């Protein structure tokens with residue numbers, strides 16, 4: 423057992439140690455206790471072969487029924503904070519209108535159970551799970567859905583805000599844009615740049631309006647957004663590569679970062695949209711709303727960087743308009759890979775993000791809200807005692823934490839580190855393909871849980887506040 427004497431990387435007092443999850447990915451009970459359908463329930467019913475091994479969101483890890491034992495396990499591995507999301511379609515089955523009292527009961531119990539275990543709940547309102555009834559009227563392309571979302575958010579603040587002091591309006595808002603309207607990996611799997619722009623715009627507007635509602639209720643916690651940041655690295659210092667990398671950064675990072683923190687969209691983005699004729703539909707006061715209601719706290723999700731080079735061939739003018747008509751991605755020779763998931767591992771990326779926030783975003787208060795290593799077929803690492811020996815994950819976390827530590831030494835305003843994720847969970851079309859948990863979920867054994875080696879390691883790190 424490590425002792426406090428040999429801690430080389432010590433984190434600031436009250437650092438938030440924990441993990442992140444989302445409702446659709448862990449709750450299960452998709453049809454239970456009055457929950458309405460969301461787009462994932464619907465998509466699975468209509469196209470089950472879209473999902474890895476044909477596994478849908480119906481049962482997932484059954485947190486809905488097993489939350490008490492799961493929260494005890496969080497406590498056991500040293501969590502002092504934990505992110506969950508509320509399922510909009512569980513709370514308000516039709517997306518607007520009547521509130522489901524069984525959902526209120528469930529989330530109240532979860533929040534109370536966390537608090538009595540000494541774990542602070544961080545609550546996110548939207549993690550890719552549009553209620554089906556809202557999708558039927560256009561999902562995020564529709565202004566009516568923005569209003570419905572704000573009512574839902576205000577309801578949650580009213581019901582749970584006495585105990586929840588960290589709120590997030592969205593998780594990774596770029597993903598529904600990319601997945602649902604550009605690259606065909608989320609429902610409604612359309613390819614339509616104009617709709618993609620509208621979805622992104624409405625998401626930011628909905629976030630600002632929810633923040634406004636939170637402050638109008640005179641709640642005394644913090645409210646923010648969780649953004650996935652993929653720092654863009656150019657292939658060379660050649661001006662064409664630099665320009666390509668800057669455009670990728672504008673589309674995939676600054677499009678959400680700037681309005682959330684600075685209250686305005688990047689002019690480079692607006693210029694492209696105007697020039698190409700893809701401006702979203704807006705109403706008169708929207709930009710004031712966005713300007714006036716910026717976040718208190720930023721969650722940073724970081725998995726991998728984006729390697730960019732100048733476009734080598736002119737885009738086909740007949741092809742649908744896509745952001746990548748301005749740049750190409752490339753595989754940097756010699757890059758380090760997570761060979762169990764196929765993503766690049768570049769630990770310093772996390773530091774570059776934090777320094778950028780310090781230098782260009784007023785050193786906003788932030789925390790790492792997701793970082794993690796997915797592993798396919800992780801059962802092969804289970805030893806004779808039933809423990810998953812995931813030394814690769816320990817190394818992954820440790821190397822990222824060293825860079826977070828360095829950023830803090832240099833004055834970055836980082837308050838915590840949440841891993842993706844607490845226990846193996848169902849992940850959209852990838853279902854249970856890639857495992858990310860500190861705790862394993864044995865699907866063949868009725869979802870039996872066991873703490874992985876990384877979970878034991880995280881326990882020591884959290885309890886010692888360093889390693």
Ligand code: BG6
Pocket residue numbers: 444447593594650723792796842848849850852856
């Ligand atoms: C994150 C999402 O970006 O990636 C999670 O917020 C998701 O919801 C995670 O589960 C891992 O994705 P995948 O495709 O590797 O299972």
